[in-house]
Amino acid sequence: EAQVTQNPRYLITVTGKKLTVTCSQNMNHEYMSWYRQDPGLGLRQIYYSMNVEVTDKGDVPEGYKVSRKEKRNFPLILESPSPNQTSLYFCASGPGNTEAFFGQGTRLTVV
Amino acid sequence: GIQVEQSPPDLILQEGANSTLRCNFSDSVNNLQWFHQNPWGQLINLFYIPSGTKQNGRLSATTVATERYSLLYISSSQTTDSGVYFCAVDEGDDKIIFGKGTRLHILP
Numbered sequence: 001e002a003q004v005t006q007n008p009r010y011l012i013t014v015t016g017k018k019l020t021v022t023c024s025q026n027m028n029h030e031y032m033s034w035y036r037q038d039p040g041l042g043l044r045q046i047y048y049s050m051n052v053e054v055t056d057k058g059d060v061p062e063g064y065k066v067s068r069k070e071k072r073n074f075p076l077i078l079e080s081p082s083p084n085q086t087s088l089y090f091c092a093s094g095p096g097n098t099e100a101f102f103g104q105g106t107r108l109t110v111v
Numbered sequence: 112g113i114q115v116e117q118s119p120p121d122l123i124l125q126e127g128a129n130s131t132l133r134c135n136f137s138d139s140v141n142n143l144q145w146f147h148q149n150p151w152g153q154l155i156n157l158f159y160i161p162s163g164t165k166q167n168g169r170l171s172a173t174t175v176a177t178e179r180y181s182l183l184y185i186s187s188s189q190t191t192d193s194g195v196y197f198c199a200v201d202e203g204d205d206k207i208i209f210g211k212g213t214r215l216h217i218l219p
Contacts, residue, residue, distance in 0.1 A: 033207065042211040043197065050205060058206055059112075090154060100144065100199075100207075102154035 002027045006091050006103035013081055013110055021076045021106050023091030029101075031094045032074040033058065034066065036087040037105075043090070049074055081110045113138045113202040117210035124188055125218050132183040132213045134198035141203045143174050145183050148195040148212070157183070157196075188217045 004025045013019055025032065033048035035058075045058030049068040063085055065077040074093075078085060086109050092100040114137040124130055134143070145157040158165050158172040160181065165172050169189075174181040185192055195212040202208070 031205075035209075040211070043199075043209040045207050045209075048205060048207070056205065059208070088152070092154075100146075100156055102146075102156075105152050105154075 002101070004091055004093050004101050004103040006089075006106050008106060009104060010107050011109070013108070015082055015110055016080050019078050019081060019108075021078075021089060021091075021108070023074045023076065023103060024072050025074075025093040025101070026072065027093060027095075027101065028071065029093035029095055030071070031096055031100075032068065033092050033100070034064070034074070034076045035090045035092065036060065036085075037090065038087050046076070046089075081108075083110050086110050113140070113200060113208055115198060115200055115208050115210040117196075117198060117213050119213060120211070121214045121216075123216045123218065126188055126190060128188050128217075130185045130188060130215065132185070132196050132215075134181040134183070134210055136179050136181075136198075136200050138202055139176065139179070140200040142201045143181050144199045145172055145181070146197045146199065147192075148197065149191075150194055154197075185215075188215075190217045190219050193217045 034046040035043045037043045044060045047066040049055045089106045091103040094100040116135045118133045142161045160172045160174045162176045169186045171184045197212045199209045
């Protein structure tokens with residue numbers, strides 16, 4: 001089954017404790033991206049990647065890192081999480097930056 | 112950067128009604144997509160429509176790129192159509208910008 005898989009689905013952590021949210025797709029898509037969704041602000045792109053070893057900043061990259069060592073994986077890294085990074089995070093992939101398939105979301109709470 | 116505005120922000124309709132959702136964008140775009148986020152939070156791609164008209168069952172979409180807007184039509188609404196509808200555009204740099212969405216509530 002074609003899918004984008006994010007883990008974990010829910011995470012509560014403390015300020016400053018490094019964390020990684022994994023994202024994996026099995027559709028051989030070149031394009032992958034991360035979004036955060038906040039009430040009243042909609043979805044905002046954090047980082048995107050057009051291919052392996054190619055990553056670019058989206059609209060809100062501060063406080064986040066990504067890597068694209070393999071085509072199928074695109075982890076989101078928060079080196080030192082802060083409460084303002086409490087949000088709902090989505091990973092997406094697509095054959096180009098067109099028809100995006102989304103993961104089920106990761107709800108992150110930073111206390 | 113490009114601005115994406117969706118209207119109306121909220122819409123409440125009776126089951127069976129038709130609806131039109133609008134997406135305006137402030138500059139020319141390379142592509143435009145419509146998504147549905149269901150009440151459980153799942154995001155589903157509906158249309159990739161940088162220009163022209165497409166139909167999929169009760170849903171159809173039209174983008175008039177020269178006038179910088181896109182419309183999503185939902186006919187014979189069902190309660191399962193409830194949720195938030197987003198449009199998203201790429202202005203040519205591969206960065207994707209979402210509108211803030213239209214929240215649709217279909218009453219049984």
